[in-house]
Amino acid sequence: MSEKLTLMAVHAHPDDEVLGTGGIFARYAEEGVRTVLVTCTNGEQGDAPGGVKPGEPGHDEAAVSALRLEELRASVAHLGIEHVELLGYRDSGMDGWDGNKAEDAFANVPVERAAARLAELMKHYRPQVVVTYDENGGYGHPDHIQAHRIAMAATEACKIPAKLYYTAVPREGIAELFELLRAAGVPSEELELPDDFGVPREQITAMIDVAPYVERKRKALEAHASQGDSIFMLRMPPEAQQQVLGTEAFIRVINHVPGAADQEDDLFDGLR
Numbered sequence: 001m002s003e004k005l006t007l008m009a010v011h012a013h014p015d016d017e018v019l020g021t022g023g024i025f026a027r028y029a030e031e032g033v034r035t036v037l038v039t040c041t042n043g044e045q046g047d048a049p050g051g052v053k054p055g056e057p058g059h060d061e062a063a064v065s066a067l068r069l070e071e072l073r074a075s076v077a078h079l080g081i082e083h084v085e086l087l088g089y090r091d092s093g094m095d096g097w098d099g100n101k102a103e104d105a106f107a108n109v110p111v112e113r114a115a116a117r118l119a120e121l122m123k124h125y126r127p128q129v130v131v132t133y134d135e136n137g138g139y140g141h142p143d144h145i146q147a148h149r150i151a152m153a154a155t156e157a158c159k160i161p162a163k164l165y166y167t168a169v170p171r172e173g174i175a176e177l178f179e180l181l182r183a184a185g186v187p188s189e190e191l192e193l194p195d196d197f198g199v200p201r202e203q204i205t206a207m208i209d210v211a212p213y214v215e216r217k218r219k220a221l222e223a224h225a226s227q228g229d230s231i232f233m234l235r236m237p238p239e240a241q242q243q244v245l246g247t248e249a250f251i252r253v254i255n256h257v258p259g260a261a262d263q264e265d266d267l268f269d270g271l272r
């Protein structure tokens with residue numbers, strides 16, 4: 001292979017890079033793969049310090065996005081990510097929030113316009129491997145769904161990635177994690193998720209061992225301390241953290257690499 005191996009992940013908000021892809025970023029960066037994070041929004045609809053939600057007194061969008069981008073820089077340093085590309089769109093907020101209505105919210109930007117910008121980045125970096133969310137955005141957030149749409153449209157337009165993957169949470173892994181949390185004394189009513197949450201193991205095509213990078217993912221989560229979800233994760237007992245952070249799962253949806261295995265333990269399988 002004459003071209004430099006390159007991994008690109010397309011994420012919606014500052015902090016999304018850690019849970020599902022922080023380990024592959026750290027691992028592949030260490031292996032000499034060029035790593036590129038594309039973050040589509042500035043995270044304006046995130047929590048302000050102290051868990052203040054958008055629309056509540058004390059929530060200043062400009063201050064929130066400035067803080068979150070600063071947190072992103074720290075997270076990226078922990079994960080060893082080489083290039084960060086900020087598309088700079090406005091965070092749309094969760095489904096049903098007022099932020100959805102803003103004309104310049106990422107979810108309302110025409111897909112072809114944002115996809116054209118992403119395609120330019122793909123032409124610049126020429127990633128063999130691109131990672132993004134599934135059509136439901138992983139869990140239904142409008143910006144995650146939009147990130148999926150632009151990643152697919154950009155890939156379709158430039159045909160550069162040899163492989164494209166969706167991030168996935170194995171359903172069996174959640175059951176195991178909840179077992180650990182229950183044993184650690186977390187009340188059962190805090191451990192409820194919709195039955196269809198996560199992906200059955202048979203749909204997952206790549207399980208990547210990132211156990212050596214759990215500590216760096218922890219530090220990256222800590223860097224996003226203004227966001228409650230990060231803090232929740234860090235409050236879990238160490239054994240549960242190792243379980244949830246030590247493996248990253250993916251579903252391969254595009255593959256132009258004839259030698260790549262059906263079940264992979266390396267996203268660059270067949271490309272080296």
Ligand SMILES: [Zn+2]
Nearest residue numbers: 012013016141
């Ligand atoms: Zn997000």
